[in-house]
Amino acid sequence: MCCTTALLDASLxxxxxxxxxxxxxxxxxxxxxxxVWSMAAANGVVYVGGTFDHVRPPGAAPGQRQVKRRNFAAFDAATGKLLPCAPSFTGHHHTVRAMKASPDGRVLYVGGSFDHVGSARASNAVALHTSNCTPSKSFRPSVSATVRAIETTDKTIFLGGDFGRVGGQPRNRIAALTPKGALLPFRADVDQPVRALAAAASHGRLFVGGDFESVNGQGARSLVTLNPTTGKTVLSYPGWFPPQSSVKAIARDKTRFFVGAEGHGPGIFDGRIAGRLTNGTMVWKDTCRGATQALVPYKGLLYSASHAHDCGETPGGFPERGDRQHLLVQSLDTRKILHWFPDTNDGVGEHVGPRALAVSRGVLWAGGEFTQVNDTPQxxxxxxxxxxxxxxxxxxxxxSDTDxxxxxxxxxxxxxxxxxxxxxxIYRDGKLVARKTKASTFWDLPRMSHTDSAPAGRHRYEIEVTDGTNTSRRSKAVTATVPAKAAQDRVVGDPR
Ligand SMILES: [Ca+2]
Known part of the structure; x- marks a missing residue:
C-alpha cells in the first residue's frame, strides 16, 4: 500500500x-x-446471512432508510450495491448460520434455524439457484435442529450442526447429501455441535471442527478428519486443543489446512493452527488470545476475524494492552502477523466483533456483530x-529546547x-526543513525528535506525516524564539 523510494527497504x-x-x-x-453470522461468494455476488430484519445504505444511522431483508441479503462484491435477491428466512430461531456455494457457483446452500424460505416450507437447510435466486425444489432436507456449517464438493453437500436426524434418519451432528438433496450413507457420530467443515476431496479427507470430545465412539477433541465417503475417522488431533476449546473455523489451501478456535477457561486456546493436508501434522500454532471466528487464505496470506488481545508470542504480534484488534493477516508459512490493522468494535450480541469473512472480485468482505469500523459508525x-x-x-x-x-x-x-x-x-515558517522516516505500530509509538539549525528570531514550526500515498493535514504551529549568539561565543568561535 506504500511505496515511495524512501520506503523501499521496508517494502522489500x-x-x-x-x-x-x-x-x-x-x-x-x-x-x-x-x-451477520455467515458470508459466501459466487459469481461476483456476496451473500450475507445472519439474524437481522433490515439493511440500510452506507452512512445511514440505525433505523434510517431501511430496506427489508429477513436474515439474508445479497450484494455486488465489487460495487457493494444491494441486489434484489432477497428470500426471507423465518421461523424457529429465524437465523442463517452457514452458507456455501457449490464449486461451480450455480447453487448456494443455506443453513441455520428456520422453517420457511420465502413462502415455502424448509427445515433448517435449503439451496438457492444463484442465477435467479429461487429455492431449489429438490434440495429440501428435513434437518432436526440448527445447521452451523456447510461444505460443498462436486458430488456432496456436507452439513454440520446441532441436529440428530436428517430426513428422519439418525445423523448425529453431521450428514452428507447429494446436490439433489438425497441423504448419503456417510455417517459419523459426533457428541457435540459441529461448527466448521472443510473438504479436501483429493486427499480423501473431510475436516470437521466443533465443540466435541468424541467422534465415532473414540476421543477426538474439537477437530477430526473423516473419510468423506464413509464417515470413518481418519485422524484425530490429540494434544492440539485444551478442554473447552471449540474449533470455529477451518479453511485450506492446496497443501495445508488452517483452524481457528475459541476457548474458555484455564489453558485457553483462541488462536490458529496450520497443518499439512497430506498427513495432518502441525506446521505452526499461533497462541493469540481472543477467539478466532473466521479464516480466509488469500494470495499467500491468512486473514482472520477475532478479538485478538494478546499476540505477544506470535512474530509481529502485540502484547496484552487491555484492548482488542478484530482483524488480522499473517503469513501462511511462518504465522508472522503483518502490518494490516483495520479494526471493528465488539458491537452487539456476544460482543466479539467480526464473525464471517469472504473474498470476491478482489474485495475482502467481513460481517459480524460490530457497529463501528476504524472508529466510524458502520x-x-x-x-x-x-x-x-x-x-x-x-x-x-x-x-523541547532552543539554543x-x-x-x-x-x-x-x-x-x-x-x-x-x-x-x-517538518516545516519552519512554511518551508520544508527536514524529513524523518520511522516505523511504528499501534502498540509501539516511539518518541521522535529533530534539531533544526535556525537563524536567530521567532519561528513557526509545523509537522505532517505521510504513508507514501496519503498525507495528514499539517499540525497546529508551535513557535520558538531562537536567541542571538552571545558576543563572547562569537569571539571564542571566531578563527580570526
Ligand atoms: Ca496507509
Missing part, C-alpha cells in the same frame, strides 16, 4: 512474508440491523479493497493501519 523486508492484497481502509458498504458488514485512502493522524509537535542557532522539536510517532514506515515532514 515485508515482501518476504507477502504484502496484504487489501488496504485497511473500508469501502462504502451497506449495513445490517443485526448480527454496522454488521464492511469490506476492503486495494486502494489506500487513509492518512495517518497528525502528531502533536512541541519545542543559539538551533531548535529541538519532539513528537510521538503516529501510526497507519496498513503502512509501518511513515515519513514526517
Amino acid at each position: 523486508a515485508a515482501a518476504a512474508d507477502g504484502t496484504p492484497a487489501f488496504s485497511a481502509d473500508p469501502l462504502a458498504t451497506w449495513q445490517t440491523d443485526g448480527i 454496522q454488521g458488514i464492511t469490506r476492503f479493497g486495494s486502494r489506500d485512502t487513509g492518512a495517518p493522524k497528525v502528531p502533536v509537535l512541541s519545542v 543559539p542557532g538551533r531548535v529541538t522539536l519532539t513528537w510521538r510517532a503516529s501510526w497507519d493501519r496498513d503502512d509501518a514506515s511513515l515519513t514526517y515532514r
Whole structure:
C-alpha cells in the first residue's frame, strides 16, 4: 500500500512474508440491523446471512432508510450495491448460520434455524439457484435442529450442526447429501455441535471442527478428519486443543489446512493452527488470545476475524494492552502477523466483533456483530479493497529546547493501519526543513525528535506525516524564539 523510494527497504523486508492484497481502509458498504453470522461468494455476488430484519445504505444511522431483508441479503462484491435477491428466512430461531456455494457457483446452500424460505416450507437447510435466486425444489432436507456449517464438493453437500436426524434418519451432528438433496450413507457420530467443515476431496479427507470430545465412539477433541465417503475417522488431533476449546473455523489451501478456535477457561486456546493436508501434522500454532471466528487464505496470506488481545508470542504480534484488534493477516508459512490493522468494535450480541469473512472480485468482505469500523459508525458488514485512502493522524509537535542557532522539536510517532514506515515532514515558517522516516505500530509509538539549525528570531514550526500515498493535514504551529549568539561565543568561535 506504500511505496515511495524512501520506503523501499521496508517494502522489500515485508515482501518476504507477502504484502496484504487489501488496504485497511473500508469501502462504502451497506449495513445490517443485526448480527451477520455467515458470508459466501459466487459469481461476483456476496451473500450475507445472519439474524437481522433490515439493511440500510452506507452512512445511514440505525433505523434510517431501511430496506427489508429477513436474515439474508445479497450484494455486488465489487460495487457493494444491494441486489434484489432477497428470500426471507423465518421461523424457529429465524437465523442463517452457514452458507456455501457449490464449486461451480450455480447453487448456494443455506443453513441455520428456520422453517420457511420465502413462502415455502424448509427445515433448517435449503439451496438457492444463484442465477435467479429461487429455492431449489429438490434440495429440501428435513434437518432436526440448527445447521452451523456447510461444505460443498462436486458430488456432496456436507452439513454440520446441532441436529440428530436428517430426513428422519439418525445423523448425529453431521450428514452428507447429494446436490439433489438425497441423504448419503456417510455417517459419523459426533457428541457435540459441529461448527466448521472443510473438504479436501483429493486427499480423501473431510475436516470437521466443533465443540466435541468424541467422534465415532473414540476421543477426538474439537477437530477430526473423516473419510468423506464413509464417515470413518481418519485422524484425530490429540494434544492440539485444551478442554473447552471449540474449533470455529477451518479453511485450506492446496497443501495445508488452517483452524481457528475459541476457548474458555484455564489453558485457553483462541488462536490458529496450520497443518499439512497430506498427513495432518502441525506446521505452526499461533497462541493469540481472543477467539478466532473466521479464516480466509488469500494470495499467500491468512486473514482472520477475532478479538485478538494478546499476540505477544506470535512474530509481529502485540502484547496484552487491555484492548482488542478484530482483524488480522499473517503469513501462511511462518504465522508472522503483518502490518494490516483495520479494526471493528465488539458491537452487539456476544460482543466479539467480526464473525464471517469472504473474498470476491478482489474485495475482502467481513460481517459480524460490530457497529463501528476504524472508529466510524458502520454496522454488521464492511469490506476492503486495494486502494489506500487513509492518512495517518497528525502528531502533536512541541519545542523541547532552543539554543543559539538551533531548535529541538519532539513528537510521538503516529501510526497507519496498513503502512509501518511513515515519513514526517517538518516545516519552519512554511518551508520544508527536514524529513524523518520511522516505523511504528499501534502498540509501539516511539518518541521522535529533530534539531533544526535556525537563524536567530521567532519561528513557526509545523509537522505532517505521510504513508507514501496519503498525507495528514499539517499540525497546529508551535513557535520558538531562537536567541542571538552571545558576543563572547562569537569571539571564542571566531578563527580570526
Ligand atoms: Ca496507509
